[in-house]
Amino acid sequence: METYELVKTKATAAKKAAAELAVTGTAVKNKALVAMAQALLDRQQEILQANAEDMRQAADKGMKASMLDRLKLTEQRIASMAEGLEQVAVLPDPVGTVVGGSRLANGMTVTKVRVPLGVIGIIYEARPNVTADAAGLCLKSGNAVILKGGSEAMQSNKVIASVLSEAAEKAGIPQGAVQFIDTSDRQAVTDLIHMNGLVDVVIPRGGAGLIKAVVMNATVPVIETGAGVCHTFVDASADVQMAMDIAYNAKVQRPSVCNAMETLLVHKDIAGKFLPPMLEKYFAAGVEIRGDERVQAFSGQVLPAVEEDWSTEYGDLRLSVKVVDSLQEALAHIAAYSTGHSECIVTSDYANARQFQLRVDAAAVYVNASTRFTDGFEFGFGAEIGISTQKLHARGPMALPELTSTKYLIDGSGQVRG
């Protein structure tokens, strides 16, 4: 089949399934999620075999070690995919939640309720666990899903998707609710993001290149899960030890993720006390520091920062550091270079804390806590499909409610408009 026909066939089947899935009861969905978890465990040998095949091909093509690690499945990783599905089973079902309403003067009642989005396209890269995570979250929120994984994980994703969709259907989920696009033709992404009328939203999950390509080319609505150039600003009044703990955690604990810090801003009045021990701690952890001139003055080991550094999401143990004269300068720097993900001030000053939270335009604005907390699980949502850095529909960690839309139900007794 031509790629376009393949994608359209799957999208049509997904749309058909979505209409039924939207009215499928919570109990059936929960039973299916548990069955899907069990099926992953029952069929883990098939999954591991397929993954071994992907790993072999990737190694042959010279994939680097960090990418190979993302691709690799183990018994433990399959178990944690299964556990994830079981956790989604026990979360509240957002569908049908009444989020507002009123009785109007003419006696009509208006009730706003959550309904599924419909058909969600997920476009993702190397990690095969996204197949299970996304399928589980979409199913629980009543959405049909079309999964388009990276070609490097094709065999793994294909087996996982088929295990999940078989188990779901056996448990009473409408046929076709979990679709997997089993072609490596890159045209499939282009086709998927143009399926207006069949696909309600696409969510790209992966590197900046993938996300940009989807955002710039899709005609279907997109939720952008964008890059994180996250800042920590150490205010003049900060507790030095607290600032060190937060700035260390935000950079070092897991540098590859989007909520890790990339730029540290330090008020000039605290730089002398804060920077020497902080830099030492970073160097001990193997962090490469790129600083402006005032930072360089504190250590010969600091490399000079260039303009590009301020807008770079390193995703590794590199950090840009700048000394600023004021809260205002910190705010201006953040406004200029932030990607609107997570920003933090460490301060003891009430007014500055308030000003920072008011002024900074980002999904998550922290006072005295590490930006690393921007995460659906950490925020207590019980799940996460991604972190939105756009302002439309959802901003910040997206969980089940963010995978729904709403509709208005109007009940009357013959009202007409005058």
Add this chain to the structure above:
Amino acid sequence: METYELVKTKATAAKKAAAELAVTGTAVKNKALVAMAQALLDRQQEILQANAEDMRQAADKGMKASMLDRLKLTEQRIASMAEGLEQVAVLPDPVGTVVGGSRLANGMTVTKVRVPLGVIGIIYEARPNVTADAAGLCLKSGNAVILKGGSEAMQSNKVIASVLSEAAEKAGIPQGAVQFIDTSDRQAVTDLIHMNGLVDVVIPRGGAGLIKAVVMNATVPVIETGAGVCHTFVDASADVQMAMDIAYNAKVQRPSVCNAMETLLVHKDIAGKFLPPMLEKYFAAGVEIRGDERVQAFSGQVLPAVEEDWSTEYGDLRLSVKVVDSLQEALAHIAAYSTGHSECIVTSDYANARQFQLRVDAAAVYVNASTRFTDGFEFGFGAEIGISTQKLHARGPMALPELTSTKYLIDGSGQVRG
């Protein structure tokens, strides 16, 4: 200036203004709205003169009467624009509303608050009143606005926009918060919908052609305010008089608007009682009926409906009518042809009412009331920027809260992630 440079300059100015407007207090915004209303009244001669110029040019180009009527401004219409701004001034400010939050186990508090979207582009056609309506709603919700009106209303819009923006700035609104694109070059729309990073969302308001062009070409997020192929289904158990009142109102009261009915579905068991008097009433009102064979059997005046009729938004006194065998057939017809705007069942049967509201996938699903009520003012929102027919971000009538995003404020005492 080149069109691209013009649009970019205005978008850059809007973004700068948006950062300040986002933190401008409600009292200042309200004072500005009242001042803007007064300025429209004070300077109505200028506005009427500019409008007379637009009208003269449009007439010369042979614009048809209904379009000329949309373009025309009168003292009364200017007064109602001013009144609209005053009404927005007294509505609650959505910015800063706390919409959720919790205290986490580690002691951090997470608070989700409404914030402005940022910069909103409004792309609209003939009606100059949209200039004032959109500017008022965007300002109240803390957003900078870039207005791109139709070229036929250029002089009117330009004067209105400049009257509004002068009055707003004099009242303390940041300079540049109301931008108007004063070129008729069609390239301006293309440029505006590609201003990623400067423009946060565009909302097209106008005909199907405009909306489709924006949806299919924009890289900036779009809120689609789409067409309404609205259905009324008269169930077997319907009260005949109530069904006639609702079906008449939905078609005849104002046929040009998107919440007017385009297709009437009638259960076969009530067709004999309902259709003869209903058709008579429609014919008396000058409604042209296009029916299937079973409808044609009731009157020689019924024209045969063709496939295209079922998906056409007539926007005038034409109506397609079909007799169906069951609720299921009505639901299937609606699923096939609905644009997801407003759908209605007239019934006395509780289970059918519930089934209809559960199954129909539309922004507004009515039981026993006219689809004509789908409107921000009728729903009690006090305002309306448009009616969204997409599922992302907002669905149905959009008022002030729909012009906002949210951000998470996190307050801690040194928490780091383990």
